[in-house]
Amino acid sequence: xxxxxxKPIEEILNELDSYEKIFIVGCTLCAxxxxxxxxxxxxEMKEKLEFSGKRVVGTVVxxxxxxxxxxxxxxxxxxxxxxxxxALLCMACGNGLxxxxxxxxxxxxxxxxxxxxxxxxxxxxxxxxxCLQCGKCxxxxxxxxxxxxxxxxxxxxxxxxxxxxxxxxxxxDLKCVWMEIYERLKRMGRLSDLKKINLPLDYSIKxxxxxxxxxxxxxxxxx
Amino acid sequence: xxxxxxxxxxGKFTITAEIGPPKGSDVSEFREIVKxxxxxxxxxxxxxxxxxxxxxxxxxxxxxxxxEGEEPVMQMTGRDRNRIAIQSELLGAYALGIRNILxxxxxxxxxxxxxxxxxxxxxxxxxxxxxxxxxMKGRDLAGNLLKGEPPNFYLGATANPNFFPIEVExxxxxxxxxxxxxxxxxQAVYDxxxxxxxxxxxxxxxxxxxxxxxxxxxxxxxQFVSKMIPGVKISEEVLxxxxxxxxxxxxxxxxxAELIRKVKEHGLAHGVHIMAIGAEKTVPILLDMx
Ligand code: SF4
Ligand code: SF4
Numbered sequence: 277x278x279x280x281x282x283k284p285i286e287e288i289l290n291e292l293d294s295y296e297k298i299f300i301v302g303c304t305l306c307a308x309x310x311x312x313x314x315x316x317x318x319x320e321m322k323e324k325l326e327f328s329g330k331r332v333v334g335t336v337v338x339x340x341x342x343x344x345x346x347x348x349x350x351x352x353x354x355x356x357x358x359x360x361x362x363a364l365l366c367m368a369c370g371n372g373l374x375x376x377x378x379x380x381x382x383x384x385x386x387x388x389x390x391x392x393x394x395x396x397x398x399x400x401x402x403x404x405x406x407c408l409q410c411g412k413c414x415x416x417x418x419x420x421x422x423x424x425x426x427x428x429x430x431x432x433x434x435x436x437x438x439x440x441x442x443x444x445x446x447x448x449d450l451k452c453v454w455m456e457i458y459e460r461l462k463r464m465g466r467l468s469d470l471k472k473i474n475l476p477l478d479y480s481i482k483x484x485x486x487x488x489x490x491x492x493x494x495x496x497x498x499x
Numbered sequence: 500x501x502x503x504x505x506x507x508x509x510g511k512f513t514i515t516a517e518i519g520p521p522k523g524s525d526v527s528e529f530r531e532i533v534k535x536x537x538x539x540x541x542x543x544x545x546x547x548x549x550x551x552x553x554x555x556x557x558x559x560x561x562x563x564x565x566x567e568g569e570e571p572v573m574q575m576t577g578r579d580r581n582r583i584a585i586q587s588e589l590l591g592a593y594a595l596g597i598r599n600i601l602x603x604x605x606x607x608x609x610x611x612x613x614x615x616x617x618x619x620x621x622x623x624x625x626x627x628x629x630x631x632x633x634x635m636k637g638r639d640l641a642g643n644l645l646k647g648e649p650p651n652f653y654l655g656a657t658a659n660p661n662f663f664p665i666e667v668e669x670x671x672x673x674x675x676x677x678x679x680x681x682x683x684x685x686q687a688v689y690d691x692x693x694x695x696x697x698x699x700x701x702x703x704x705x706x707x708x709x710x711x712x713x714x715x716x717x718x719x720x721x722q723f724v725s726k727m728i729p730g731v732k733i734s735e736e737v738l739x740x741x742x743x744x745x746x747x748x749x750x751x752x753x754x755x756a757e758l759i760r761k762v763k764e765h766g767l768a769h770g771v772h773i774m775a776i777g778a779e780k781t782v783p784i785l786l787d788m789x
Contacts (some may be wrong), residue, residue: 428607428618429578429604429605429607429618429620429623430620430623431604431620431623432623432625432626433623433624433625433626433671433674434625434667434670434671434674435667435671436604436623436624437603437604437657437659437686437729438606438607438729439662439729440729440730441663441729441730442663445606445607445610446607446609446610454667455667458664458666458667467666467670470667470670471670471673471674473625473629473674473677473678474625475626475629476582476621476622476626476629476640479621
């Protein structure tokens with residue numbers, strides 16, 4: 277799930293300052309789960325904008341925004357609203373916003389959210405970053421705990437010198453991920469795994485920005 | 500050849516100390532400290548943006564030490580450089596006469612004075628050691644051949660004897676050794692029992708260990724040290740001594756001197772590493788107490 281948070285409404289209004297007619301786009305998936313761009317939030321946003329003197333000329337919650345072909349189709353029904361609008365407000369993630377930009381080429385599009393990370397929904401309203409999409413998953417060891425994404429320093433070979441009482445040097449609300457790894461390996465009776473040196477990552481497999489051709493879950497190098 | 504390695508190999512009690520480079524380009528005070536300690540210690544560690552605070556570079560500080568005829572230990576963190584920068588700086592350091600490298604992952608930027616900096620951490624401490632070891636074999640980390648004689652570093656790393664569970668720290672040390680670390684400078688210890696236990700644990704590692712010493716300056720600094728160093732415990736007795744001392748600074752140095760003497764007398768470690776953190780000028784007083 278892509279975790280997003282709302283931008284302050286003042287910031288949004290500031291961005292929209294010179295536009296009166298606004299079209300709002302939400303997203304049924306991640307932004308709905310993050311409570312940043314589902315039906316409910318889109319409705320609230322509409323009220324807020326109207327309260328501040330804007331005219332909301334249409335709203336839609338796409339399923340999901342980041343599917344280019346599908347969104348292109350789904351937006352066909354909203355052409356009149358979109359063409360009447362002066363600007364769009366996107367209540368999805370940064371990716372969704374850019375998908376929208378590819379479809380609606382001639383209108384400015386503003387983000388209503390800040391995109392944070394790819395994470396897990398721990399429980400309602402609580403999210404945790406779990407994967408940096410490094411391009412070659414290290415978790416081939418059955419461990420199910422990623423040090424790359426869950427340690428701020430991406431330590432690959434054990435805790436840094438900063439872990440204090442099992443807590444992370446950088447964020448004391450979090451347990452040092454290497455303590456979690458240690459405890460899990462211990463429970464599994466595989467502590468010797470901790471001794472294996474993880475070599476520096478190969479970032480060459482992650483060329484940014486990238487267009488990837490995946491067929492049936494397999495990445496095709498040449499297409 | 501690393502003189503530090505020679506000294507440690509000779510089995511003689513070795514003393515290193517750390518000096519922080521200035522936050523600015525004026526190295527006169529830094530040089531003054533080097534002069535004060537000249538001939539009194541075996542090597543000078545130059546920190547690399549310690550506490551994630553932006554300071555004059557470790558490499559430049561090491562050159563000042565070399566120009567005073569003394570031996571530097573260049574600290575190299577992975578916080579600010581990717582593997583290309585790390586390797587090229589290591590080569591540069593060697594070309595300029597630096598032989599000792601201490602590999603450290605590095606404190607996180609938000610803890611320092613440029614909290615908005617982008618952290619790099621392309622290599623962790625083990626990765627830095629792997630890179631240096633690779634250069635020593637005449638190849639870079641990607642396997643490309645180097646021109647000419649490969650560098651011959653004496654590689655070091657850090658350890659924390661106070662870490663709990665110690666098992667995790669020991670495994671990490673083994674990895675560092677496998678990656679090329681030959682000497683360790685530890686986080687501060689205040690308790691001879693902790694030092695003893697730690698040295699027993701690492702006795703079958705083929706390494707040299709310099710136990711870390713941070714002289715206390717006041718009761719407050721004792722609290723600070725306990726907060727800063729994971730796992731460190733300062734005994735009631737030491738705290739009481741700091742509290743009742745008429746001159747806490749001198750008392751802190753005395754306590755440190757007593758600990759060093761014990762380490763030396765009992766042949767506990769191969770030496771000590773003094774970290775005065777901003778009070779480097781008091782180190783000669785401490786050394787005179789030994
Ligand atoms: S190693 Fe971590 S960051 Fe990389 S793909 Fe696996 S979970 Fe994601
Ligand atoms: S304390 Fe643990 S999680 Fe935090 S930066 Fe250090 S190794 Fe990573």
